[in-house]
Amino acid sequence: MIARSLKWSRHNLFAKPFDILLSLTVIPGVLWLIWQIAGWALTVAQWDIIPQSLRVLMIGIFPVDQVWRTWVAAMIIAALLGAALGCVFAFRGRHAGGLLLVVAVALILTGTNDLANILLVAALVVLFGLSWALISRVPAVRKGLVPASFVGLIAIFAVMAPPGAGLWGGLLLSILLTLVTAVVTLPIGILLAFGRRSRFSSVRWICTAYIEVMRSVPLIMVVYWIWILMPVLTPQLNLADVVRGMIGFTLFYSAYVAEYVRSGLQAVPRGQTEAARSLGMSEFDINRSIVLPQALRVVVPPLVGNVLDIFNTAPLVFIIGLTDFLRAGQMILANPQYGDRTYEVYSFLFLTYFLVGSLITFVARKLEKHLARGSR
Amino acid sequence: MSTIVEMKTLNKFYGSHHVLKNIDLSVARGEVVVVIGASGSGKSTLIRCVNGLEMYQNGSLLVDGYPMPVEEDRLLGGESELAAIRKGVGMVFQQFNLFPHKTVVENITIAPMRVHRKSKAEAEATALRLLDRVGLKAHAHKYPGQLSGGQQQRVAIARSLAMEPHLMLFDEPTSALDPEMIGEVLDVMRELAADGMTMMIVTHEMGFAREVADRIVYIDQGAILEVGKPDAFFDNPQNERARAFLARVLKH
Numbered sequence: 001m002i003a004r005s006l007k008w009s010r011h012n013l014f015a016k017p018f019d020i021l022l023s024l025t026v027i028p029g030v031l032w033l034i035w036q037i038a039g040w041a042l043t044v045a046q047w048d049i050i051p052q053s054l055r056v057l058m059i060g061i062f063p064v065d066q067v068w069r070t071w072v073a074a075m076i077i078a079a080l081l082g083a084a085l086g087c088v089f090a091f092r093g094r095h096a097g098g099l100l101l102v103v104a105v106a107l108i109l110t111g112t113n114d115l116a117n118i119l120l121v122a123a124l125v126v127l128f129g130l131s132w133a134l135i136s137r138v139p140a141v142r143k144g145l146v147p148a149s150f151v152g153l154i155a156i157f158a159v160m161a162p163p164g165a166g167l168w169g170g171l172l173l174s175i176l177l178t179l180v181t182a183v184v185t186l187p188i189g190i191l192l193a194f195g196r197r198s199r200f201s202s203v204r205w206i207c208t209a210y211i212e213v214m215r216s217v218p219l220i221m222v223v224y225w226i227w228i229l230m231p232v233l234t235p236q237l238n239l240a241d242v243v244r245g246m247i248g249f250t251l252f253y254s255a256y257v258a259e260y261v262r263s264g265l266q267a268v269p270r271g272q273t274e275a276a277r278s279l280g281m282s283e284f285d286i287n288r289s290i291v292l293p294q295a296l297r298v299v300v301p302p303l304v305g306n307v308l309d310i311f312n313t314a315p316l317v318f319i320i321g322l323t324d325f326l327r328a329g330q331m332i333l334a335n336p337q338y339g340d341r342t343y344e345v346y347s348f349l350f351l352t353y354f355l356v357g358s359l360i361t362f363v364a365r366k367l368e369k370h371l372a373r374g375s376r
Numbered sequence: 377m378s379t380i381v382e383m384k385t386l387n388k389f390y391g392s393h394h395v396l397k398n399i400d401l402s403v404a405r406g407e408v409v410v411v412i413g414a415s416g417s418g419k420s421t422l423i424r425c426v427n428g429l430e431m432y433q434n435g436s437l438l439v440d441g442y443p444m445p446v447e448e449d450r451l452l453g454g455e456s457e458l459a460a461i462r463k464g465v466g467m468v469f470q471q472f473n474l475f476p477h478k479t480v481v482e483n484i485t486i487a488p489m490r491v492h493r494k495s496k497a498e499a500e501a502t503a504l505r506l507l508d509r510v511g512l513k514a515h516a517h518k519y520p521g522q523l524s525g526g527q528q529q530r531v532a533i534a535r536s537l538a539m540e541p542h543l544m545l546f547d548e549p550t551s552a553l554d555p556e557m558i559g560e561v562l563d564v565m566r567e568l569a570a571d572g573m574t575m576m577i578v579t580h581e582m583g584f585a586r587e588v589a590d591r592i593v594y595i596d597q598g599a600i601l602e603v604g605k606p607d608a609f610f611d612n613p614q615n616e617r618a619r620a621f622l623a624r625v626l627k628h
C-alpha cells in the first residue's frame with residue numbers, strides 16, 4: 001500500500017510534502033522499533049530458557065531415554081525433504097554453503113553446545129543435502145519418490161510409536177502433521193479432482209459435494225468433528241489423538257488440493273487429450289501420462305504454498321489436546337519457574353515460524369520462475 | 377473389404393445446430409480424399425467423426441470394419457468398437473498437439489508401448505526409423521518446444537504412423553505454419569500418398585489437393601454438395617456454390 005501510495009504521489013501535486021511526511025513518521029518509527037527490540041534482545045532478555053527447554057520445544061514430552069527415536073524420524077524427514085527439493089532444483093556446489101549456513105544459524109539460535117547434538121544436527125543437514133544431490137543428479141530415482149515417502153512416513157510411525165503416540169509433540173509433531181497431510185492429500189486430491197470431471201454423474205456429484213463442504217467450513221471444525229467421531233465410528237481401532245488429528249487435516253486439505261489440481265487440469269489444452277485419444281490410448285493412460293503431469297507442473301507452486309498453509313494452521317491441533325510447537329512453548333511458560341520468560345519463548349516461536357515460512361515461500365517463488373522458464 | 381470408411385445419411389447436431397446433414401461418403405483403401413469448403417462448413421467435424429472425437433446422432437458410420445456407435449450408445453458406455461477403430465486410424469491436427477513434457481522420441485513411442493504393448497527397444501527402433509523418414513532423426517531427443525512448427529508437425533505425423541494406421545486423417549495440417557514450412561509437411565504427405573496410405577485430408581492448399589487427391593469432396597453448411605476427380609472438380613465444378621468457392625480461393 002505504501003508502494004502504491006508512493007507511485008500515486010509521483011503524479012500528485014503533493015508529492016514532496018507527502019514523501020517528507022512519510023520519511024518523517026515511518027522511518028524513525030521503524031528505526032525506533034528495531035532499536036527497542038534489539039536493545040531488549042541483547043540486554044534484557046534471558047535467552048538461557050531456549051537451550052534449557054529446547055527438547056520440549058522440539059519433541060514435547062517424548063521420554064528422554066527414547067530420544068533416539070525422534071532423531072531417526074528427523075533423519076527420515078530430512079531425507080524426504082531433500083529428495084522432494086531435488087525433483088525440482090538441481091543441487092549445485094554453492095547450495096552446500098547455504099546448508100552450512102542453515103546449520104550455523106540453527107545451532108546459534110538454539111544455543112546448542114552439546115557435541116553429540118551438534119553432530120546429529122550436522123548429520124541431518126548432510127543427509128538432506130545428499131538426498132537432494134542424489135535425486136537431482138539421478139533423475140531415474142524420482143519415480144520412486146512417492147512410494148518412498150509413504151514408506152518413510154510409515155517407518156517414522158513405526159519408530160515413534162512404541163513409547164505411545166500420545167507423547168508426540170513439539171516442532172517434530174508440527175512437521176510430521178504437515179508432512180503426512182501434504183503427502184496423503186496429494187493422491188486423494190488428484191482423485192477428487194478427476195472425480196469432479198468424471199463422466200459418471202454420481203461420482204461427479206459426490207466429489208463436488210465433498211470439496212464444497214470441506215471448503216465451506218473451518219479447519220478446526222473438521223478436526224474436532226473427526227476427533228469426536230472416530231471413536232464412535234471405529235470403536236475397536238482406538239486411534240490415538242495424533243492420528244485422528246492427521247485424519248482431520250488430511251480430509252480437510254484434500255479438498256483444497258483437489259481444487260488446485262482441478263485448475264491445473266483445466267489448463268491442459270483439449271488438443272492434448274484429443275491427440276492421445278486419436279492414438280488409441282485408454283482414458284486411464286491419457287489421464288495418468290498426458291494430462292496429469294502437465295496439470296501438476298502448473299500447480300506445483302500453489303501446492304507448495306498449500307504446504308505452508310498446513311504448517312501454519314498446525315497449532316490448531318491444540319483443540320484436540322495435542323502439544324504442537326506453539327503449544328509446547330506455552331507449556332514451558334506454564335511452569336511458574338519460567339513465568340517471566342514469555343517474550344523470549346514467543347520470540348523464538350515467532351522466529352522459527354518465520355524462518356520456515358519464508359523458506360517455503362522462497363522455494364515456491366523459485367519454482368514458479370523455474371517452471372515458467374521451462375514451459376517456454 | 378476395399379471400403380475403409382462408409383458414412384450413410386450421417387447427421388450431427390450441436391444442440392439444435394445441424395452441423396452435418398445426411399452425409400453419404402465412402403473411402404476406399406488406398407484412396408486419398410481431400411475435403412474442402414469454407415470455414416465453418418463442417419470439414420473438421422466430418423473427419424473428427426471418423427475416429428470418434430466427435431459423436432454423431434444418427435445415420436451409420438463404418439470404419440475399418442467396425443461400426444462407430446452413435447452418441448446415445450456411447451453415452452451408455454458402448455465404446456468397445458471405439459478403441460479398436462482408433463488403433464487403426466491416425467490423426468494429425470492443425471495445432472500439432474505434441475506432448476510438450478515428452479521428448480520427440482517419447483512422443484512417438486508412448487502409444488505403441490501402451491496400446492500395442494511393444495517393448496521400449498522395439499518402439500524406439502520404429503520411432504527412429506520414422507523420424508528418419510520425415511527427416512528429423514537428429515532431433516529425436518529434443519522437446520517439442522525446441523522445434524519449429526514444420527518440424528513439430530512432421531513429428532506429429534511420425535507419431536501417428538508409429539501406430540501403423542490403416543487410415544490417416546489430416547485436419548488442416550499446414551494452416552498453423554509459417555509459409556516457408558508448409559512445403560516440408562506437404563512433402564511428407566505426398567510421400568505417404570505415394571506409398572499407398574489411405575488419407576482423408578482437410579486443407580486449403582488447392583494445388584496440393586489437386587496433385588495428391590483421388591477425389592475431392594466439397595462441403596458447404598454441413599452438406600456434401602459435390603464429389604469429383606480433382607481435374608474435373610477444379611476445372612469444371614458442377615455445383616454453383618463450389619464454383620463460387622473456387623473462384624474466391626483460387627483468385628490469390
Ligand SMILES: Nc1ncnc2c1ncn2[C@@H]1O[C@H](COP(=O)(O)OP(=O)(O)O)[C@@H](O)[C@H]1O
Pocket residue numbers: 390393395413414415416417418419420421422
Ligand atoms: N464444440 C462446438 N459446439 C458448438 N458448435 C460447434 C462446435 N464445434 C464446431 N461447431 C460449429 O460447427 C460448425 C462446423 O464447424 P467445423 O467442423 O469446425 O468447421 P470447419 O472445420 O469446416 O471450419 C460451425 O458452424 C461451428 O460453429
Ligand SMILES: [Mg+2]
Pocket residue numbers: 419420421547548
Ligand atoms: Mg476446421
